Amino acid sequence: MHSEYAVDPEAIGSSWENFRFLIDKFGFDKGRLISRFPGKWEKKVIEAAKEAGVRDVKIQSIVDRLKNGKKARIVDFQRDFEHGESWIKNALREHRARPFHAIVSLNTQEACTVLLRVDDCEDDHTLFCAPISRNVRRTIQDIAVHLNLLVAASKEINIVDPYFDIRGIGGDYRGFLDQLFAICQNYNFTPRRIRVHFGHHDSRPPDHMLRADAERRLNGHLPTDIELELNEWAEKPGGEDFHDRYILSECAGIMVGAGLSPAGANETATFTLLDDTHAQALRARFAPDAEVYTKIGRSVLVRPDGSATLI
Structure with missing residues (x-):
């Protein structure tokens, strides 16, 4: 659902008009993300704007927008950058190693099929088109591919699915978790937590049995520095329905129609x-002190060493 773009600081900082045009094209809710490439990308943009003669009042606007929007637009996947070489040479080399979706640069003379000029960055351009909704085949691999960058960029992932069940009832949810764990292992970031929120049902085991079951079924599955939290919620009489499925994080959110359990390539x-804003409002429904739904029992926290505790 998301694509990573390399954006040359000199291209976006070449004028106030170019900055304003480009920065609004990116965001988790737009499906396009700017790679922090190099690591001090924002600083390079500001330097480029100053060198281009952008007025001080507009420089301050650039600073403010970069600061306020960095979590919503810019992702840092710790890409390699050789400071003795030009930005475009670095981008092309890194693209060969780990492809960007496209490269936005003032230098479009290089032989590369994914180079874009600033004025190419329109929604109808093949390399810039980013649909905000699509049908995804219900295989573990396809679902994971479309969650890849959101999971990789987030410190806390919230999986909301009323039917989620690690016992394998109603779908291969453990296989889905294994794919998320694999994504996390591909990116070397700080520790994170995956929080699962599922609906109450009489067939659900009490929290102490869920703890024992989680410890038995998930031991050896969690990567280092990843914690898994299991939460059961019930609807309140006359309150919000607990039906829709989501992937929510501090960065963004995705609504999932038919559910997260794999059902095969034909579905x-x-x-x-x-x-x-909507994604964060939905995420707040499942905060520890939230009152939209009724929390059932205690949460189960599974640690990388396979142990599970009630919290």
């Missing part, structure tokens, strides 16, 4: 990017 689920 699809509709994935839709959520507006950032």
Whole structure:
């Protein structure tokens, strides 16, 4: 659902008009993300704007927008950058190692099929088109591919699915978790937590049995520095329905139509990017002190060493 773009600091900083045009094209809710490439990308943009003669009042606007929007637009996947070489040479070399979706640069003379000029960055351009909803085949691999960058960029992932069950009832949810764990292992970031929120049902085991079951079924599955939290919620009489499925994080959110359990390549689920503000409002419904739904029992926290505790 998301694509990573390399954006040359000199291209976006070449004028206030170019900055304003480009920065609004990116965001988790738009499906396009700017790679922090190099590591001090924002500083390079500001330097480029100053060198281009952008007025001080507009420089301050650039600083403010970069600061306020860095979590919503810019991702840092710790890409390699050789400071003795030009930005475009670095981008092309890194693209060969780990492809960007496209490269936005003032230098478009290089032989590369994914180079874009600033004025190419329109929604109808093949390399810039980013649908905010699509049908995704319900295989573990396809679902994981469309969650890849959101999971990789987030410190906390919230999986909301009323039917989620690690016992394998109703779908291969453990296989889905294994794919998320694999994504996390591909990116070397700080520790993170995956929080699962599922619906109450009489067939659900009490929290102490869920703890024992999770310890038995998930031992050896969690990567280092990843914790898994299992939470059961019940609807309140006359309150919000607990039906829709989501992937929510501090960065963004995706609504999932038919659910997250794999059902085979012949079925699809509709994935839709959520507006950032809406995504955070939905995420707040499942905060530890939230009161939209009734929390059932205690949460189960599974640690990388395979142990599980009630919290």
